[in-house]
Amino acid sequence: xxxxxxxxxxxxxxxxxxxxxxxxxxxxxxxxxxxxxxxxxxxxxxxxxxxxxxxxxxxxxxxxxxxxxxxxxxxxxxxxxxxxxxxxxxxxxxxxxxxxxxxxxxxxxx
Numbered sequence: 001x002x003x004x005x006x007x008x009x010x011x012x013x014x015x016x017x018x019x020x021x022x023x024x025x026x027x028x029x030x031x032x033x034x035x036x037x038x039x040x041x042x043x044x045x046x047x048x049x050x051x052x053x054x055x056x057x058x059x060x061x062x063x064x065x066x067x068x069x070x071x072x073x074x075x076x077x078x079x080x081x082x083x084x085x086x087x088x089x090x091x092x093x094x095x096x097x098x099x100x101x102x103x104x105x106x107x108x109x110x
Contacts, residue, residue: 005061012054019047 026040058064076084 002062005063009054009058009061009063012050012057016047016050016054019043019050023047 023040023043023046026035026037026043029035030037030040055064
């Protein structure tokens with residue numbers, strides 16, 4: 001049942017993305033000839049309604065407590081996560097060292 005709920009939520013998210021793209025296209029092309037503001041307004045209203053429905057569905061099924069991952073992009077592996085964390089820590093450490101060195105130079109000048 002839970003897998004079915006996740007599949008249903010994923011389908012709803014994909015549909016929601018399509019409606020959001022359509023609304024965004026309408027907004028971006030609002031001043032171009034041939035654009036239809038009524039259609040854009042309808043897309044925005046549909047988007048709001050679908051967001052509410054998705055939110056309620058996620059609340060009812062319990063899927064709302066989980067992150068919604070794209071089916072197209074698999075979650076990162078543990079090795080990828082560790083690599084990203086290591087790089088982030090190294091960048092932060094290098095920044096901290098530069099700040100300390102700069103503070104030392106300023107202290108010597110005073």
